[in-house]
Amino acid sequence: MAQADQNFFNEMLNGTDVRAAYENLDRWQANMPSDLRSLKQHEAEQLFRRVGITFAVYGEGGDPERLIPFDMFPRVFTADEWRKLERGIKQRAAALNAFLADVYDGREIIRAGKIPEHIVTRNEAFEKAMVGIRPPMNIWSHIVGIDLVRTGRDQFYVLEDNCRTPSGVSYMLQNREIMMRMFPQLFVENRIAPVDGYASALWRTLASVAPKKCEGEPNIVILTPGQFNSAYYEHSFLADLMGVELVEGQDLFVEGDFCWMKTTEGPQKVDVIYRRIDDAFLDPLCFRPDSMLGIPGLMNVYRSGGVTICSAPGAGVADDKAIYTFVPEMVRFYLGEAPILENVPTYQCAKTDDCKYVLENLEELVVKEVHGSGGYGMLVGPKADKAMIELFRDKIRARPQNYIAQPTLALSTVPTFVEEGIAPRHVDLRPYCLVGEKIELVPGGLTRVALNEGSLVVNSSQGGGVKDTWVLAE
Amino acid sequence: MKLRVRHVSRYVFDAPVKRLAQSHRLWPAETQGQSVIQWSVETENAVTGSGFRDGAGDWTQTVTVKGPVSEFTVTAEGLVETSDTSGVLRGHRERVPASAYLTGTRITGLTAELRMAAEAALEGMDAASPLDRAHALARYVSDHVVFAPNRTEPATTAAEALEGGEGVCQDHTHVLIALAHAADIPARYVTGYMLSTEDSQGAEASHAWAELHVHGLGWVGFDAANRCCPNEYYIRLGSGYDASDAAPIRGIVDGATQETLDVSVAVTDSARQSQSQRQQ
Known part of the structure; x- marks a missing residue:
């Protein structure tokens, strides 16, 4: 196998040496005859089709019937690597929840001058209807998806946080299921921490935030927008695994102090709603009056303590682009700890020192407009020609406050099956952290891989695939 | 000044609806400029849910009626003592910034x-x-x-x-x-x-x-x-x-139908018999 490209951290190779965590896998792939490989690849595809998992990852849209390519070469973390990641992810999930509890109540972090008020209260995701409301255990985001990239042996960066309803966890579970079915021997030779505890951990998390008015075992439901939603498969998959009802808005109604589910044996009280629909559609009497997906009166029942909605409406204010910059500050402010996971460093051209650095290093940086989106008005230094760089130099000088810059991230690579054998391809990671009575994280997550050579784009709409993600047991 | 209010909202449906749900904010809050002497909201045979004071300081409550419903009337009435604060809202307990x-x-x-x-x-x-x-x-x-x-x-x-x-x-x-x-x-x-x-x-x-x-x-x-x-x-x-x-009343009904709403509001100075407003 060729020597690793020095510009990117190769998760399997250290120079020409195979890292210990990957030794078994390297032997496994080297001994695999190519006809067996294509047979297995075909088998994997059949299995994915049979379970019906064809939806777009993270609601990216695209053809809902399209299969997202599955790469059979797993991504591996050692127990040591994972321990640090786990601490960092749990810490971040705790801080994000503390932030939400604070901004809808006392707003201490704003009073302390750590975050400007307008970034919070003028944010689209801020819900006036949630001010002064204290959800059970004061937990607002019960499933936190944190998107990470790796750039070095010990260097991870958070790309973004997802505090509303992060999707994709069904891929984490199915990728493992299918790998175990196709290559049982691999799971004998390697000690891989299981991920199948996710469903019961999710149930425990949701049950732990049942309202005070709930007596006995809580009745939990998953609320879906319906079968035309791109993540419908995941909604029904999770409902099956947890043994709870999958419902649509029309299956529920509000009466008196509670929310009820229509059943053939009459109305049954609902205690916890894991909703996979957006805030705006939850309740036409509180949010969008034209919503057909929600339950009229639900927000009043929720706010008077009759039912729990997971995640809490308004939780999106913690995962906004403008808020992202302040997450390390949240960790220090609420937890009194140093952040374990780092944000991608961001240079504010409005600051003189930052601006000087940006202008001196334009060839290596990504420059973005502060309020821009969708890649509009962006400079990717390493891929830009001289004229473009000079154009941006002038733009930044003219209106520095309008620009921020970030380093171009060198995403790590993991071996991936290609025509000729295996080759390094760039990856990211989304772990799913559960926040209830306890903060729990199953050892694993969803690894997305950019299947095209040299590509840094892992989105499924642009040639991305998925991999099983292993955490080796101690 | 003591103001007497009678606020009646009457909903009539062309065809009976299966279910009706409304969120009410029909209760004046206590502020420096107003003090509630007596207030009630009548909703016929509707089921009322737990009320709560929202972040903006308004008392909020749900009512639902299981159908078939052909008409529904909400009556808010009471007596409130008011004073002139030159428009300044003082003493209102709210938390929304x-x-x-x-x-x-x-x-x-x-x-x-x-x-x-x-x-x-x-x-x-x-x-x-x-x-x-x-x-x-x-x-x-x-x-x-x-x-x-x-x-x-x-x-x-x-x-x-x-x-x-x-x-x-x-x-x-x-x-x-x-x-x-x-x-x-x-x-x-x-x-x-x-x-x-x-x-x-x-x-x-x-x-x-x-x-x-x-x-x-x-x-x-x-x-x-x-x-x-x-x-x-x-x-x-x-x-x-x-x-x-x-809106003091936000509502929705289950079942497509034409709805006629007849609202009448009468505000009178309790010291004098006085004005009334009525409008369709």
Whole structure:
């Protein structure tokens, strides 16, 4: 196998040496005859089709019937690597929840001058209807998806946080299921921490935030927008695994102090709603009056303590682009700890020192407009020609406050099956952290891989695939 | 002043509906300017849910009726003692930060025309006090939107109302909110009741005005339709971003049908037998 490209951290190779965590896998792939490989690849595809998992990852849209390519070469973390990641992810999930509890109540972090008020209260995701409301255990985001990239042996960066309803966890579970079915021997030779505890951990998390008015075992439901939603498969998959009802808005109604589910044996009280629909559609009497997906009166029942909605409406204010910059500050402010996971460093051209650095290093940086989106008005230094760089130099000088810059991230690579054998391809990671009575994280997550050579784009709409993600047991 | 209120909303459906759900904000809060002596909300045979005070300080409660329902009546009535605070909202217990009211909705969203109107209203007032600037905006709305019933609809936007130059209290309020936003002043929609006098405008089902957050004073009410600030003739019910968000009754029915709503509001000075308003 060729020597690793020095510009990117190769998760399997250290120079020409195979890292210990990957030794078994390297032997496994080297001994695999190519006809067996294509047979297995075909088998994997059949299995994915049979379970019906064809939806777009993270609601990216695209053809809902399209299969997202599955790469059979797993991504591996050692127990040591994972321990640090786990601490960092749990810490971040705790801080994000503390932030939400604070901004809808006392707003201490704003009073302390750590975050400007307008970034919070003028944010689209801020819900006036949630001010002064204290959800059970004061937990607002019960499933936190944190998107990470790796750039070095010990260097991870958070790309973004997802505090509303992060999707994709069904891929984490199915990728493992299918790998175990196709290559049982691999799971004998390697000690891989299981991920199948996710469903019961999710149930425990949701049950732990049942309202005070709930007596006995809580009745939990998953609320879906319906079968035309791109993540419908995941909604029904999770409902099956947890043994709870999958419902649509029309299956529920509000009466008196509670929310009820229509059943053939009459109305049954609902205690916890894991909703996979957006805030705006939850309740036409509180949010969008034209919503057909929600339950009229639900927000009043929720706010008077009759039912729990997971995640809490308004939780999106913690995962906004403008808020992202302040997450390390949240960790220090609420937890009194140093952040374990780092944000991608961001240079504010409005600051003189930052601006000087940006202008001196334009060839290596990504420059973005502060309020821009969708890649509009962006400079990717390493891929830009001289004229473009000079154009941006002038733009930044003219209106520095309008620009921020970030380093171009060198995403790590993991071996991936290609025509000729295996080759390094760039990856990211989304772990799913559960926040209830306890903060729990199953050892694993969803690894997305950019299947095209040299590509840094892992989105499924642009040639991305998925991999099983292993955490080796101690 | 002691004001007696009787506010009846009667819903009649062409065909019976399967279920009806409403969220009510029909209870005046205790503030320095108003004190509730007696108040009740009657909802016939509806099931009521637990009430709670929301972040904006308004008592909120759900009612539901299991069908078939052909008609439904909500009656809010009571006696409230009011005093003149020059429009300043004092002693109102609320937790939503004023800065949350700086953003427009579909109805109050800004356009170039609204921004220009705000600039025109505030011309030469850069050094004026925040209160004077707020008054100037309200005056501009009074001058440029003539009170005229039935010329606008509930869905008329602030931009449309200003362009048309006519409207009812809802339109005056939406335009004033938009102009305030253009001037970076938090502003919101307030619903309530008003004892009408001979020359007062806005003899509608229930009244509405705007509150602007004035630095140093807090929330101050401005009734642009009547060129005044709310005084002891006013009872404040609740607030929101716009008319729909602030509505005292937000409802929905299960089952497609035509709905006729008949609202009557009577506000009287309990010391004298007096005015009543009625409108279809």
